[in-house]
Amino acid sequence: xxxxxxxxxxxxxxxxxxxxxxxxxxxxxxxxxxxxxxxxxxxxxxxxxxxxxxxxxxxxxxxxxxxxxxxxxxxxxxxxxxxxxxxxxxxxxxxxxxxxxxxxxxxxxxxxxxxxxxxxxxxxxxxxxxxxxxxxxxxxxxxxxxxxxxxxxxxxxxxx
Amino acid sequence: xxxxxxxxxxxxxxxxxxxxxxxxxxxxxxxxxxxxxxxxxxxxxxxxxxxxxxxxxxxxxxxxxxxxxxxxxxxxxxxxxxxxxxxxxxxxxxxxxxxxxxxxxxxxxxxxxxxxxx
Numbered sequence: 001x002x003x004x005x006x007x008x009x010x011x012x013x014x015x016x017x018x019x020x021x022x023x024x025x026x027x028x029x030x031x032x033x034x035x036x037x038x039x040x041x042x043x044x045x046x047x048x049x050x051x052x053x054x055x056x057x058x059x060x061x062x063x064x065x066x067x068x069x070x071x072x073x074x075x076x077x078x079x080x081x082x083x084x085x086x087x088x089x090x091x092x093x094x095x096x097x098x099x100x101x102x103x104x105x106x107x108x109x110x111x112x113x114x115x116x117x118x119x120x121x122x123x124x125x126x127x128x129x130x131x132x133x134x135x136x137x138x139x140x141x142x143x144x145x146x147x148x149x150x151x152x153x154x155x156x157x158x159x160x
Numbered sequence: 161x162x163x164x165x166x167x168x169x170x171x172x173x174x175x176x177x178x179x180x181x182x183x184x185x186x187x188x189x190x191x192x193x194x195x196x197x198x199x200x201x202x203x204x205x206x207x208x209x210x211x212x213x214x215x216x217x218x219x220x221x222x223x224x225x226x227x228x229x230x231x232x233x234x235x236x237x238x239x240x241x242x243x244x245x246x247x248x249x250x251x252x253x254x255x256x257x258x259x260x261x262x263x264x265x266x267x268x269x270x271x272x273x274x275x276x277x278x
Contacts, residue, residue: 009191013183018237028236032225034239039258042258045195048199051206063199065208068210076250077213083216084209
């Protein structure tokens with residue numbers, strides 16, 4: 001019985017989505033909830049199958065977001081396809097922003113996802129700042145060494 | 161699997177809801193994999209797209225089912241209402257066998273088994 005539930009979308013989530021669009025006084029029978037739970041699960045399989053067929057025909061191994069959008073459109077869910085294309089675009093933008101922020105701390109090279117000049121400048125600035133901070137830190141940790149290198153006058157750096 | 165919550169606020173305009181995804185990404189991925197033998201690799205964004213698409217699907221099916229409930233002057237959405245909504249909507253044709261299947265899970269039963277009350 002546990003296996004049966006694991007092959008479906010969780011009924012609590014399905015029920016919550018249903019409740020949110022129905023009027024507050026509306027009631028939902030358990031059977032109806034289960035039926036919609038199964039329908040939604042079937043929906044995933046149906047659309048995935050279509051998307052997967054297309055990938056197969058185009059000799060691609062990975063089903064991506066674009067394939068899902070295409071499949072939605074092909075199966076008659078045009079309004080979903082449009083909404084998902086917008087959603088996917090925003091999600092990809094978000095991922096690019098996230099990667100850019102983490103790259104600026106690690107890489108000396110520019111993130112390849114951006115062609116925007118303004119963003120490149122910010123990236124450069126981020127790197128320089130980081131390098132400056134590192135130098136300052138080193139000076140704090142080993143002041144004697146730096147003094148030796150820079151000035152050569154510190155009494156502590158001379159041989160005893 | 162990653163569950164980005166921050167950007168959901170940005171995207172809330174689509175469905176008017178904020179917060180993380182309504183449906184678990186791992187479960188969606190599992191269902192996708194089970195749909196066919198040739199489904200081998202799934203990009204990280206595919207379950208995220210489905211999480212939203214399923215939400216829209218559930219909303220539409222629920223709305224259409226509720227219309228049937230109201231036609232019957234009732235306040236409780238029944239399984240029959242879902243079956244009626246499926247029958248009345250072309251793009252839901254792929255669900256016809258699912259909503260008229262017998263409850264005991266007997267998949268070999270002929271599709272003509274009538275469990276819809278009139």
